Amino acid sequence: MKPLEKLLKKPGSHLPVRPAAPPGQVPGPGSVPAPRRQSLSRPPASPEEPAGPAGPVPGGEGRWLELRPPEAPLRSPEDPSPGCDRDRDRDRDRDREPPSPEPPPAARCCCGCGCAPAAPAPPERLLAALLDRLPAAAHGRGCGAESLLDDIVLTHSLFLPTERFLQQLHQHFVLAAGSPPARWEEGSGLRRKRAVLAVLLHFLETYKGLLQEEESAGKVIKELYLLIMKDTSLYHELEDEILKLHQLVETVELKVADETPPPNKQVKPLFRHFRRIDSCLQTRVAFRGSDEIFCRVYMPDHSYVTIRSRLSASVQDILASVTEKLQYSEEQSTRGDALILVTMASSGEKAVLQPSEECVFTTLGINSHLFACTRDTFDSLVPLPEEIQVVPGDTEIHRAEPEDVANHLTAFHWELFRCIHELEFVDYVFHGERGRRETANLELLLQRCSEVQHWVGTELLLCEGLGKRAHLLKKLIKIAAICKQNQDMLSFYAIVIGLNNAAVSRLRLTWEKLPGKFKNLFRKFENLTDPCRNHKTYREVLAKMKPPLIPFVPLILKDLTFLHEGSKTLLDGLVNVEKLHCIAEKVRTVRKYRSRPLCLELEASPAQLQTKAYVRQLRVIDNQNLLFELSYKLEPGSQ
Amino acid sequence: MPEQSNDYRVVVFGAGGVGKSSLVLRFVKGTFRESYIPTIEDTYRQVISCDKSICTLQITDTTGSHQFPAMQRLSISKGHAFILVYSITSRQSLEELKPIYEQICQIKGDIENIPIMLVGNKNDENQNREVENSEGEAMAKKWKCAFMETSAKTNHNVKELFQELLNLEKRRTVSLQIDGKKSKQQKRKEKLKGKCVVM
Numbered sequence: 096m097k098p099l100e101k102l103l104k105k106p107g108s109h110l111p112v113r114p115a116a117p118p119g120q121v122p123g124p125g126s127v128p129a130p131r132r133q134s135l136s137r138p139p140a141s142p143e144e145p146a147g148p149a150g151p152v153p154g155g156e157g158r159w160l161e162l163r164p165p166e167a168p169l170r171s172p173e174d175p176s177p178g179c180d181r182d183r184d185r186d187r188d189r190d191r192e193p194p195s196p197e198p199p200p201a202a203r204c205c206c207g208c209g210c211a212p213a214a215p216a217p218p219e220r221l222l223a224a225l226l227d228r229l230p231a232a233a234h235g236r237g238c239g240a241e242s243l244l245d246d247i248v249l250t251h252s253l254f255l256p257t258e259r260f261l262q263q264l265h266q267h268f269v270l271a272a273g274s275p276p277a278r279w280e281e282g283s284g285l286r287r288k289r290a291v292l293a294v295l296l297h298f299l300e301t302y303k304g305l306l307q308e309e310e311s312a313g314k315v316i317k318e319l320y321l322l323i324m325k326d327t328s329l330y331h332e333l334e335d336e337i338l339k340l341h342q343l344v345e346t347v348e349l350k351v352a353d354e355t356p357p358p359n360k361q362v363k364p365l366f367r368h369f370r371r372i373d374s375c376l377q378t379r380v381a382f383r384g385s386d387e388i389f390c391r392v393y394m395p396d397h398s399y400v401t402i403r404s405r406l407s408a409s410v411q412d413i414l415a416s417v418t419e420k421l422q423y424s425e426e427q428s429t430r431g432d433a434l435i436l437v438t439m440a441s442s443g444e445k446a447v448l449q450p451s452e453e454c455v456f457t458t459l460g461i462n463s464h465l466f467a468c469t470r471d472t473f474d475s476l477v478p479l480p481e482e483i484q485v486v487p488g489d490t491e492i493h494r495a496e497p498e499d500v501a502n503h504l505t506a507f508h509w510e511l512f513r514c515i516h517e518l519e520f521v522d523y524v525f526h527g528e529r530g531r532r533e534t535a536n537l538e539l540l541l542q543r544c545s546e547v548q549h550w551v552g553t554e555l556l557l558c559e560g561l562g563k564r565a566h567l568l569k570k571l572i573k574i575a576a577i578c579k580q581n582q583d584m585l586s587f588y589a590i591v592i593g594l595n596n597a598a599v600s601r602l603r604l605t606w607e608k609l610p611g612k613f614k615n616l617f618r619k620f621e622n623l624t625d626p627c628r629n630h631k632t633y634r635e636v637l638a639k640m641k642p643p644l645i646p647f648v649p650l651i652l653k654d655l656t657f658l659h660e661g662s663k664t665l666l667d668g669l670v671n672v673e674k675l676h677c678i679a680e681k682v683r684t685v686r687k688y689r690s691r692p693l694c695l696e697l698e699a700s701p702a703q704l705q706t707k708a709y710v711r712q713l714r715v716i717d718n719q720n721l722l723f724e725l726s727y728k729l730e731p732g733s734q
Numbered sequence: 735m736p737e738q739s740n741d742y743r744v745v746v747f748g749a750g751g752v753g754k755s756s757l758v759l760r761f762v763k764g765t766f767r768e769s770y771i772p773t774i775e776d777t778y779r780q781v782i783s784c785d786k787s788i789c790t791l792q793i794t795d796t797t798g799s800h801q802f803p804a805m806q807r808l809s810i811s812k813g814h815a816f817i818l819v820y821s822i823t824s825r826q827s828l829e830e831l832k833p834i835y836e837q838i839c840q841i842k843g844d845i846e847n848i849p850i851m852l853v854g855n856k857n858d859e860n861q862n863r864e865v866e867n868s869e870g871e872a873m874a875k876k877w878k879c880a881f882m883e884t885s886a887k888t889n890h891n892v893k894e895l896f897q898e899l900l901n902l903e904k905r906r907t908v909s910l911q912i913d914g915k916k917s918k919q920q921k922r923k924e925k926l927k928g929k930c931v932v933m
């Protein structure tokens with residue numbers, strides 16, 4: 096199960112469970128559970144939406160768009176969004192614009208940002224409509240076109256694969272460079288080319304770091320880039336932009352098939368098994384699908400092999416490496432005996448992975464492991480023994496100062512948060528509907544969030560003495576308070592959820608021993624994380640914070656999922672621009688949170704390094720049954 | 735890290751390509767392959783007897799390169815016994831064992847009580863021999879450990895290697911035979927190896 100699902104499912108998690116996943120997902124013995132991808136956080140592709148870009152434009156709608164003068168702001172004629180500073184403009188526009196044939200269901204600015212949304216358009220025309228408006232932005236006429244540009248660059252993959260989007264951009268440039276259509280005014284060819292350049296620049300800025308993963312998109316960019324570089328008319332007018340383009344193309348390391356591959360990347364240690372090495376102290380860098388990682392695959396008898404694999408490897412690829420390593424001979428791998436790949440949680444919950452599934456590594460639960468076995472041995476698989484032996488709690492948490500633990504938590508979570516590419520937020524929610532892009536860094540953060548929750552419970556429940564446990568409880572509340580001060584709402588939320596775990600909250604004797612001041616403080620924290628009225632309290636607190644801050648990321652994903660499921664992307668062949676805008680607005684809030692660096696002053700003394708290493712490689716029990724067992728052992732009579 | 739169960743852990747070290755994985759796979763599964771697949775870290779498990787009860791023998795096959803010093807340190811500190819492999823066809827591979835041996839000494843300290851076996855593998859390739867048997871013996875004497883020449887390819891001395899290594903363990907009685915608390919008849923019972931399917 097994915098961490099977010101877990102969070103959504105957990106009774107104390109404050110997040111409502113959405114109906115997609117039926118309860119009781121633990122498969123009975125012998126049953127092969129449904130693929131994990133059908134998860135809460137990734138709704139299956141909605142059948143209403145066509146799988147590919149729509150066919151030819153129905154003439155009427157296309158004309159409807161062409162009627163609009165290029166300068167006129169493209170806004171939804173139906174949009175009554177209040178509080179918009181351009182309300183009067185809109186009223187005037189409304190008179191000029193022919194009524195939309197079929198108003199989109201979400202004509203209202205759904206994110207409440209008050210920005211002017213653009214009108215819906217067929218997928219093929221949306222880019223043209225954007226290009227029409229772009230010179231306006233170049234002359235500083237308000238943010239409308241710029242925000243539309245950003246909206247479309249961030250979210251086009253909802254209705255158009257990135258490669259197609261770039262091909263269209265390329266076509267527009269070729270068209271503008273040739274003889275312009277008769278209705279174009281003087282110089283409009285040049286203006287169109289400049290608009291294409293602006294889109295390309297913005298695209299490259301946004302996709303930086305991701306493009307080396309996309310070979311075919313890289314090819315189109317290279318071609319377009321060469322066209323632009325050869326265009327002298329453009330060069331004279333826009334030297335700065337061209338130079339910027341040149342620089343960007345250099346830095347994005349486009350992967351084009353006929354070129355020498357980039358120098359071998361270092362293998363990155365990703366898994367718990369490899370975390371206990373020096374590298375855990377190094378600053379985290381973002382993972383990409385082409386990164387090579389190590390991965391342990393276990394056998395039914397708990398033997399294991401370590402394979403080296405691309406992060407994006409498919410289950411099939413993984414099984415091929417395992418088979419090769421084990422000298423799994425041909426007779427053995429005849430149909431019936433072929434290996435299957437299984438994920439198993441510490442609780443024993445297991446699921447078969449489908450051969451075509453990709454990048455499964457980052458979607459594993461905290462203490463889940465990959466197993467390779469034959470179909471007949473599936474039933475007999477048992478989880479690895481708990482890695483944590485129940486030794487009376489004497490870990491670093493008892494020695495370290497709460498300030499230090501909190502600051503190291505914040506620093507680490509900031510690193511993880513920064514590694515997430517903006518597009519991962521979009522891709523995570525729409526995963527599986529359009530071409531796949533990895534969302535590994537986002538998944539790792541979610542995994543971490545769940546890890547912190549379990550860490551709180553694990554430490555408390557491994558602490559045997561009542562007095563010592565109450566002291567630890569106080570310390571954890573203090574840590575949550577400092578995280579909140581650090582504007583690290585992710586750690587804060589995770590700790591509060593962890594303390595609300597039923598196995599912890601039932602420890603009546605421990606809670607009774609907590610000083611009144613801390614009881615009150617925790618009550619306040621519970622209020623702050625109360626999900627009522629759509630997390631109103633939390634949202635208000637967050638709104639008052641200035642960047643840098645670390646939000647409670649699962650809530651952002653919940654909002655995005657809500658936006659996605661609440662309205663269709665395409666309606667009668669028109670793209671719901673409103674929806675794109677709202678999704679892009681969400682992504683822009685993340686951009687804002689990270690717009691300033693988070694600097695904490697952390698010493699590098701040995702004691703500090705020890706705390707740092709501890710915080711970065713938490714060892715937790717994620718088996719709820721085991722946590723309950725520990726809890727009942729500590730306080731049998733409670734509640 | 736708390737001591738894990740009653741597993742008996744053997745770690746195999748040596749330069750890349752000397753035949754560590756081949757020895758382990760020959761022992762565990764009875765197979766041999768000509769192709770070379772670099773190892774990162776694999777661990778195989780077998781049931782053996784230890785102090786008259788059943789326990790698990792864990793054999794950890796390591797990478798030849800020094801790419802992962804921290805992993806190497808961790809395997810040494812967790813290991814109970816060590817196999818140091820070189821190839822008789824490469825003097826260099828014997829030289830490369832020195833730093834590993836020294837690291838074991840440094841981490842384990844009391845080296846004389848640690849079962850260590852120096853192994854000259856590939857002794858089927860006599861025509862390409864670079865290290866004489868006597869040189870291997872001399873090195874073992876210097877290192878106060880046992881010595882043996884093997885061939886994973888021809889299955890020469892492979893089972894003996896593991897049995898001898900376990901015999902070196904003085905702090906407990908570990909044996910490939912499962913004798914348990916049962917009668918002497920059962921003591922001579924077939925080895926579990928053949929039965930224990932390690933996939």
Ligand SMILES: Nc1nc2c(ncn2[C@@H]2O[C@H](COP(=O)(O)OP(=O)(O)O)[C@@H](O)[C@H]2O)c(=O)[nH]1
Pocket residue numbers: 748749750751752753754755756757767768769770771772773798855856857858859884885886887888
């Ligand atoms: N002739 C011969 N070749 C061997 C022997 N053991 C291993 N090899 C070969 O040596 C190469 C490296 O073996 P491998 O076990 O992967 O070495 P490792 O890197 O030490 O694990 C492979 O091609 C094996 O087939 C042996 O005893 N005799």
Ligand SMILES: [Mg+2]
Pocket residue numbers: 751754755756771772773795796797
């Ligand atoms: Mg090997």
